[in-house]
Amino acid sequence: MSSVLETRGLAMLFGGVTAVDNVNFRLDRKELRCLIGPNGAGKSTFFKCLTGQLKPTSGHIFIEGEETTGWDPHWIARLGIGVKTQVPSVMDGLSVRENIWLSARRTHGSEKARHLADDAIERLDLGSIAKSLVGRLSHGERQRVELGIVIAAEPWLILLDEPAAGMTADEVGRMAEIIAELNREAAIIIVEHDMQFIRSIARKVTVFSQGRILVEDDVDVVMRDQRVRDVYLGKKA
Amino acid sequence: MADSEFRHAAIVIAVAFVAMLIGPSLVDNYTLTILIIYGMLAMSLGLIWGFGGILCFGQAAFFGLGAYAYAVAAINIGESTVPFLLGIAVPFAFAFVLGAMMFYGRLSDVYLGVITLVVTLIFFKFINSTAGPEYVIGTARLGGFNGVPGFQTLNVPGYSNWYIYDRSFYYFCGVALLVVYALVRWLLASPFGRVAIAIRENETRVELMGYDVRLRKTVLFAVGGAIAGLAGTLFASWAEIVTPGMFSLAQSAEIIIWCIVGGLGTLTGPVIGAMILAFLKFLLGQQTVLDSTLILGLILVLSVLFLPRGVVPTIGLLFSRRGLGRRKRVDRGGARRRMRDAANV
Numbered sequence: 001m002s003s004v005l006e007t008r009g010l011a012m013l014f015g016g017v018t019a020v021d022n023v024n025f026r027l028d029r030k031e032l033r034c035l036i037g038p039n040g041a042g043k044s045t046f047f048k049c050l051t052g053q054l055k056p057t058s059g060h061i062f063i064e065g066e067e068t069t070g071w072d073p074h075w076i077a078r079l080g081i082g083v084k085t086q087v088p089s090v091m092d093g094l095s096v097r098e099n100i101w102l103s104a105r106r107t108h109g110s111e112k113a114r115h116l117a118d119d120a121i122e123r124l125d126l127g128s129i130a131k132s133l134v135g136r137l138s139h140g141e142r143q144r145v146e147l148g149i150v151i152a153a154e155p156w157l158i159l160l161d162e163p164a165a166g167m168t169a170d171e172v173g174r175m176a177e178i179i180a181e182l183n184r185e186a187a188i189i190i191v192e193h194d195m196q197f198i199r200s201i202a203r204k205v206t207v208f209s210q211g212r213i214l215v216e217d218d219v220d221v222v223m224r225d226q227r228v229r230d231v232y233l234g235k236k237a
Numbered sequence: 238m239a240d241s242e243f244r245h246a247a248i249v250i251a252v253a254f255v256a257m258l259i260g261p262s263l264v265d266n267y268t269l270t271i272l273i274i275y276g277m278l279a280m281s282l283g284l285i286w287g288f289g290g291i292l293c294f295g296q297a298a299f300f301g302l303g304a305y306a307y308a309v310a311a312i313n314i315g316e317s318t319v320p321f322l323l324g325i326a327v328p329f330a331f332a333f334v335l336g337a338m339m340f341y342g343r344l345s346d347v348y349l350g351v352i353t354l355v356v357t358l359i360f361f362k363f364i365n366s367t368a369g370p371e372y373v374i375g376t377a378r379l380g381g382f383n384g385v386p387g388f389q390t391l392n393v394p395g396y397s398n399w400y401i402y403d404r405s406f407y408y409f410c411g412v413a414l415l416v417v418y419a420l421v422r423w424l425l426a427s428p429f430g431r432v433a434i435a436i437r438e439n440e441t442r443v444e445l446m447g448y449d450v451r452l453r454k455t456v457l458f459a460v461g462g463a464i465a466g467l468a469g470t471l472f473a474s475w476a477e478i479v480t481p482g483m484f485s486l487a488q489s490a491e492i493i494i495w496c497i498v499g500g501l502g503t504l505t506g507p508v509i510g511a512m513i514l515a516f517l518k519f520l521l522g523q524q525t526v527l528d529s530t531l532i533l534g535l536i537l538v539l540s541v542l543f544l545p546r547g548v549v550p551t552i553g554l555l556f557s558r559r560g561l562g563r564r565k566r567v568d569r570g571g572a573r574r575r576m577r578d579a580a581n582v
Contacts, residue, residue, distance in 0.1 A: 051445065077447035089445065091438035102435050103446045105428055146442075153446065 004029050004157060004187055005050070010059035012045050019045040021211035022059070027157075032183045034198050034219075035191045037208030038231055043191045044086060046208070047161055050189075051083045052076040063157070082155030082186075086162050088142040092135030096126055096145050099134055104152040113152075120152040124178065140171040147175075151182060158188045164197045176200045199223070207231070246422045249505055250415055257411040266407040267475075268519060273410045274471045275515045276508035277417060279495040281464035283507030284421055286496060288430070289457045290437030292346075295353030296492045298360050299328040299462040301483035303469025305364070305379075308479045311388035312377035316397040317474075320389070324470030325463050332462025336455040343451075354489070361484040384480030391474040401474075410471050414508070417464055421504060424460070433457050494533070498540045500547025509549055 005027040012020040020042045027033055035043045048054040050061060052073035061069045068076055077083065091099050097117060104116035121130050124144045129137060134145055143163065150158060163179070164172045172194070179201055182188060192198050198205065198219065205222045207214040209231045215222055222228055260269050278300055285291045307324035314320055335356060339349055368381025377385060391406065393399040401409050424430045436443045436450055444450050473479050482488065491514075499510020514533060521529035544551050 053441070073441075073444045074447050074449050077445050083445045085441070085445070089439055089442040091435050091442060093438045094435065098431065099435075102431060102443075105431075106447050110428070149442070149446065 002029055003027060004064055005189075006062045007046075007050075008060045008062075010046070010049060010061065011057050012042075012049055012054060013057045018211050020049065020056070023211075023213055025206070025213070027187055027189060030183065030185075030187050032179070032188045032201065032203060033190070034202040034205045035189065035208060036193070036195075036198060036205060036222075037214070041208035041231075042211040043208050044161060045211075047159060047189075047191050050076075051081070051159060077153075080154070080156045082150035082153055082158045084143075084146050084150050084158075084160045084163060086165070086191075088139070088146045090134045090142055090146050090149065092133065094134060095131050096134055096137070096148070097121065097130045099145055100126075100148040100152045103149040104154075107153065116152050116154070117148075120148040123151065123181075124148045125174075140167045143167060143171075143175070147178065156186050158182060158186050160188065160190045162191055162193065164192060164194045172197055173200075195223075242422070242426055246419065250419060253411075253415060253418075257408070257415075260411075261404065261407065264516075266404050268516070270407045270410050270475055271472075272512045272515055273407070273414050274468050274475060275495070275511040277410075277414050277471070278465055278468040279492055279499065279507035279511035280414075280417065280421065280504060281461045281468065282492050283496050283499070283501065283504055284425075284464065285458055285461035287501040287503065287507070288425060288437060289433050289454060289461075290440075291454060291458055291461075292350055292493075293353045293458070293461070294350045294489055294493070295355075295357035296461070296465050297484055297486075297489040298353070298357040299332055299465035300469040300472070300488070300492075301360060301364075301479070301481075302328045302331055303466030304473040304479040304483055305385065305469075306466070307470040307473045308385040308388045309374045309377040309379075311390075311473075312385070313375035315389055316395070317389050317392045318394040321391065321470055324473070325466045328466030328469070329459050329463035333455060333459035336458035336462075337451075340451040340454045340458070354486070357484055357486065357489055361481055361486070364481040364484060382481055384478050384482075386478040388473070388477075390477055391471075406474065410475075413467065413471065417467065418504060418508075421464075425504075429453070429456075494537050496547075498537060498544075498547060500549040500551070503547070503549050506547050506549035510547065513548070 003026045005025075007023055007025045010020055010023045010025070011018065023046060035046070037043050045054065049056045052068070052071050052075070055070050059069070060067055063076070063079055063081070068079070091102075094102075100120050101113055101117040104113035104120075108116060121127055124147060126141075126144060126148060129141060134142060137145065143166075147163065160179070164175055167175065176197060179188060179190070190201070202219040204217070205219050206216045207222060207228050214231065215225055215228060217225075278296065281299070282293060282296045285293060303324040306327035307320045310320035310323045311317055339352055344352065364379065365382050367379035368383065370378065372379040372381070377388075379385065389397065391401045391409070393401060425434070432443060432448055432453060436453060440450055469483065472483070495511035495514055496507040497510070498514060499508065500506025514536070517536070518529050518533060521527065521532055540548070
């Protein structure tokens with residue numbers, strides 16, 4: 001299988017703190033991968049290096065064979081990569097429809113963008129609030145709007161940072177369905193804390209601890225791994 | 238949505254046109270003209286600050302640059318058409334370069350304010366120090382603190398003896414303001430404008446969508462500079478002299494105050510804020526009991542306290558509340574939406 005995303009020796013230092021330490025990571029086409037790990041394990045920093053929001057201190061990132069190390073976020077996004085950030089990153093002063101439309105509009109004409117936006121709104125069941133200002137919506141709805149922004153651009157690689165955070169049980173269930181559906185067309189990387197959620201969607205899981213990859217295996221194997229339990233409970237691995 | 242915006246713009250232009258015709262019967266042309274010019278200057282900041290989220294402390298730099306570019310070119314060339322265009326093009330180009338430096342250097346917020354402020358100060362200091370005979374561009378002396386007088390004022394293109402002055406200059410400025418307003422409305426309704434507003438709302442998201450935020454901010458900033466430059470060009474023809482005072486901090490601060498009092502996030506707000514405050518300053522300048530800056534400061538404080546959204550959005554809200562009040566009481570969400578609609582003037 002060909003890898004669509006690969007990092008070699010990726011490291012990110014903040015002053016004296018090593019947040020990501022020599023990470024070698026590979027993702028296959030149409031794979032769904034979960035990144036887990038305790039707080040401060042370096043998941044989000046790794047994630048931000050991939051999206052271009054942070055420039056890694058050393059190491060290399062390849063997307064479809066092309067080196068993207070140090071690229072600006074908009075160039076990485078233009079490769080066809082959709083990103084959902086940890087705190088919903090949406091445009092509060094604009095309507096739901098306009099938020100999603102703007103995303104589709106970057107690559108398409110106004111008319112086609114309208115179709116794509118309508119499509120995303122329907123898929124995420126946002127029709128009843130399409131005209132509302134995003135700033136007035138609940139956290140779960142904002143999460144969905146952000147996902148709408150991501151899918152309206154028709155990405156082939158989707159990076160999701162904690163898509164289930166702060167959502168109700170029903171919403172989490174629906175999010176899992178949406179992600180499974182998206183995975184038919186696109187490779188997905190999910191950074192997540194919610195074990196229940198991970199169990200419901202994941203196949204392969206990568207566990208981060210102290211900036212490094214601790215284990216990388218099938219979800220059931222990882223869940224049984226004593227070291228993983230230890231780092232989550234705060235014991236020394 | 239697009240239809241209602243178009244209707245808003247059409248109503249604003251119609252009302253402004255009528256006001257422009259009535260104006261001369263109430264106040265003299267000379268005063269009205271400067272109010273329009275200040276209105277245009279305020280709109281330039283209202284565009285980049287209110288819609289692009291770029292707080293520029295140095296809008297006066299582009300205003301002054303436009304005026305000096307016009308004056309110097311008019312002395313060298315004579316006929317006013319090319320100087321007029323240069324008065325817009327020079328500040329546009331300067332704002333483009335300055336903006337590119339700031340936005341590609343990833344400066345934002347307070348640093349942006351500091352840089353624009355310092356650039357204005359540099360202009361002020363530099364132009365003030367050009368009194369010596371060695372400071373010449375072509376045949377035009379920069380004149381230091383005395384400014385540049387005696388240049389060709391605006392004439393009908395091609396006829397350098399056919400001056401546009403007094404009443405006709407007033408109409409020229411009024412129509413220019415309406416045209417600029419219409420163009421800016423069109424720009425904001427275009428995809429470029431929608432993305433600019435999106436950048437104000439959330440820069441990171443727009444970047445993650447794949448838009449080049451730096452380029453877009455630079456272009457918007459340059460458009461703001463061009464409009465301020467046009468205001469400066471008109472000012473030069475109005476005053477028939479340009480002085481370093483145009484670059485002063487007081488001038489820069491005043492533009493910001495116009496925007497705050499008039500209503501940020503609207504286009505008509507800053508224009509009306511500028512006209513009200515500039516007229517008030519003009520009236521206060523005719524008496525000696527109270528210091529006019531003191532009164533203007535008091536107005537700023539009171540308006541921030543009691544009309545935090547500014548005059549125009551508040552009036553818009555009152556109107557829409559009265560209109561809807563007849564139907565039924567509405568929920569709070571509705572009130573906020575109307576506030577947004579009202580602000581969309």
